[in-house]
Structures are given as structure tokens and as C-alpha cells.
Amino acid sequence: MGFEPPQRLVRALGDNDWLGRLPKLFEETVARHGLEIERVMAPGGRSSLVVLVRQQDGTPAALKIVPPFAAPELERAALAHWDGFGAVRLLGGSEEALLLERLHPEMSVRSLPDAKALLEAAGTVRRLWVEPPAGHAFETVAERTGRQAAALSGNADVAPPALVAAALSAREELTALSPEELLLHGNFRQSKVLAGDRTPWLAVGPEPLVGERAYDLARLARDRAEDLIAASAGASSARRRVNRLADSLDVDRDRLRGWTLFRAVESGTRAIAAGRRAEGELSLEFAGWL
CATH class of the missing domain: 3.30.200.20 (Phosphorylase Kinase; domain 1)
Known part of the structure; x- marks a missing residue:
């Protein structure tokens, strides 16, 4: 056919x-x-x-x-x-x-009000954090972000130099010591959680790797950044959001903030370099608030 x-x-x-x-x-x-x-x-x-x-x-x-x-x-x-x-x-x-x-692809967690969406997403991702299988072939957070850091350095001219430097410094500090080695989704956000029949919500589309939980929450932390940017108290709301998400899953606030910063800057510069300027600038503005 x-x-x-x-x-x-x-x-x-x-x-x-x-x-x-x-x-x-x-x-x-x-x-x-x-x-x-x-x-x-x-x-x-x-x-x-x-x-x-x-x-x-x-x-x-x-x-x-x-x-x-x-x-x-x-x-x-x-x-x-x-x-x-x-x-x-x-x-x-x-x-x-x-x-x-x-599953029900027409209904993701993103269809819920933001506070409820974050709650359901957090409850879903915590079930994924298990010991990786023996003899696995998954890369580590350090390996993946090492490649991303090299690319970020090459695209540094499209973003504020101080922001790029802060992101690279955060990544170097975070990878110096990883507190845990768990199987991670790798690309977790609200749109990656779909409604199911045997259980209300299930994750899809993993880009799996092994590392700490804070890395896996960093993309989720900036979901709906456009709504925060449109609000008058966007910067303080973004910081509170990171803290609430960390506290809800017993993750270190500073490590989540660091990974959120690195991933937002890396994603933003990559998007701008690929010609998706509006998307990239959104991520960079969010990163600047952290």
C-alpha cells in the first residue's frame, strides 16, 4: 500500500x-x-x-x-x-x-492545566528511573553532553557569551561527580506523556541514557516557557518552577538548575544555528532567568 x-x-x-x-x-x-x-x-x-x-x-x-x-x-x-x-x-x-x-496520541499531559500537567508528568517519569540492564549499550550523561558542549562552543556566536560560558561551566561542574547512574528517558517533557488504557499516563519516545535524575527533569522544567515569558513575573516564576519540580521528586535544586541552564542554552543555540530563531531565542531567554 x-x-x-x-x-x-x-x-x-x-x-x-x-x-x-x-x-x-x-x-x-x-x-x-x-x-x-x-x-x-x-x-x-x-x-x-x-x-x-x-x-x-x-x-x-x-x-x-x-x-x-x-x-x-x-x-x-x-x-x-x-x-x-x-x-x-x-x-x-x-x-x-x-x-x-x-495509546491515545491525541491526548498528552500537555493538554492539562500546567500545574496538573507537571504533577502527572513527574509521577510518570519517576517510574522510569531504574537500574539499567546489565551489559547495556546506553551512553552516559557525560558522554552525550560532552558532544553537545563541543557543538555549543562551535555555535557560541549566536548566543550571549556570558550565557554560553555559564552553561559550559555548569556542565563541567555537574559531570565532575554524578550522584547516581539510573536509566533515564533522555528527552522527557509534557508532550512525551500520552494517555493510556491500562494506566492513565505513559511515556513515549525515549532517547535513553544513563545518569542522574536532575538531567532528565531539565527539559520538563522549561515546558511552556512561552507562557512564562508572556507573564509579568516570568523570571521569578521560572525559578520557582525549577525549585518546586526538584522538591517534588527529591532532586537537588542546584543540580536541576544547572542542567536546566545547560540544556536550555544548548537547545537554543542549536535551534538558532538550524534557522529556527524564534524557538532558539525562547530557550535562551528562559536560560537567562536561571
Whole structure:
């Protein structure tokens, strides 16, 4: 069966070899698993194709096809280790495809009022923080942020020098001693928590790595930054938000603030360098408040 990939995926990947072979890969995967196609999710993700399907016994599921550069094997390993506890359940798949339990993609935690959304998101992510499996291949927070720090230094001219210096200094101090080595989601935020049937909320789309909980909360801390920026007391609200989030999960406030600063500056400079100026400036303004 032919199909048109979501335009969001096409724009994100551009002229990419994987995107060119995606139609054939999609058809082969559907045939191999005997799936009945319902619809392609749109707008869909920026680096993967998600299709709502039914298995041979009629059970609803979601098929996620992931390019090799997005490390589907690591996502599969993390989901298998969590085994549905706090995260979407892995049902099967193949090298570049993940067959997942069907959630309700139209309803994420982000659809809730902010205070309630943070509460539900925090309750979800804490279930993911477990000991990693023996012999795992996940990278560490230090390794991932080391690459990001090098790229940040290369893009430093697009952001205030003092902010870049503060972010790099924070990262160096934080990685000097990691207080814990837990399996982390890696890209956790409100939109990564979807409504489910067997439990109210489940995490999706991990970019797993191993490290401390504060790192995993840093992206969540700046969710809905646009709302804070629009408020008259945005700066103080942002700092209180970080503190409340840290306290609710018994995470050190200073470490969460440091990781939030680094991740906001890294994300902001990367977005500006990629031509997404409005998105980048939002992250940098938030970082400046910390």
C-alpha cells in the first residue's frame, strides 16, 4: 500500500536516503507482521514514522519506523527493560521498526492545566528511573553532553557569551561527580506523556541514557516557557518552577538548575544555528532567568 509520509517528517529529514527508502520499508514491515493499516499519524514525529495499525488478532497497536541514525535499538532496549512500567509497552518489531501498544496520541499531559500537567508528568517519569540492564549499550550523561558542549562552543556566536560560558561551566561542574547512574528517558517533557488504557499516563519516545535524575527533569522544567515569558513575573516564576519540580521528586535544586541552564542554552543555540530563531531565542531567554 502506498502512502505519503507526514510533511513534518519530510521537512525535518530533507533529502535523506532513509526517507527515500521509507515507502518500501513501510510496506515490507506491514507485510512481515501481518498488520492492518488504519492511518498515518500526522503531523507525526520529526525523525520517525508512526502508523496506527491492528494486529492479526484485531488488537490495536502503533507501528513506529525509526531511521538508523536515531538509534532504534536503544529505544527498543529501554522499552523492553521498562516492560510497560511508566512507558509504552513494546510488543515486537524488527531492526528499524517498533510495534507498540496503542495509546491515545491525541491526548498528552500537555493538554492539562500546567500545574496538573507537571504533577502527572513527574509521577510518570519517576517510574522510569531504574537500574539499567546489565551489559547495556546506553551512553552516559557525560558522554552525550560532552558532544553537545563541543557543538555549543562551535555555535557560541549566536548566543550571549556570558550565557554560553555559564552553561559550559555548569556542565563541567555537574559531570565532575554524578550522584547516581539510573536509566533515564533522555528527552522527557509534557508532550512525551500520552494517555493510556491500562494506566492513565505513559511515556513515549525515549532517547535513553544513563545518569542522574536532575538531567532528565531539565527539559520538563522549561515546558511552556512561552507562557512564562508572556507573564509579568516570568523570571521569578521560572525559578520557582525549577525549585518546586526538584522538591517534588527529591532532586537537588542546584543540580536541576544547572542542567536546566545547560540544556536550555544548548537547545537554543542549536535551534538558532538550524534557522529556527524564534524557538532558539525562547530557550535562551528562559536560560537567562536561571
